[in-house]
Amino acid sequence: MTGPGAGAGGPDDAGAMAGKRPIVVQLPSPTGGRRVRVDGEILGLAHSVRDLVEFLRRAGLEIEPEQVADSPLIDWRGVGPDRWEAETRT
Known part of the structure; x- marks a missing residue:
């Protein structure tokens, strides 16, 4: 399989969970970083894709x-x- 969700990480499980737990990455804040929410709960302020992936991992995604x-x-x-x-x- 190719495309989004393909490969390691359990795309079928992630898709099932995401249906119940929407992931929202807000606009960058004035001080930097982007607020990450899963199912309405703030996971943290990500400053990179690496941060985002870690927040999602901790949330079980x-x-x-x-x-x-x-x-x-x-x-x-x-x-x-x-x-x-x-x-x-400027």
Whole structure:
């Protein structure tokens, strides 16, 4: 199988859990980082994909770093996984 959720990390289990536990990654905060919520509960402020993957692992959701950008399990608010700092205006 290829695409989001493919490979290690139990895509079938993760998909079943995500249906019950939506993952939301908020816009970058003015001070940096993005708030991560699962099922409405704040897991923490992630400053990278690595942080996000660790928060999800602790919540029982296994996902590989390479999968987060295209994963249907994650609702990226505003911008995708390539931005972790707030936009600066000059």
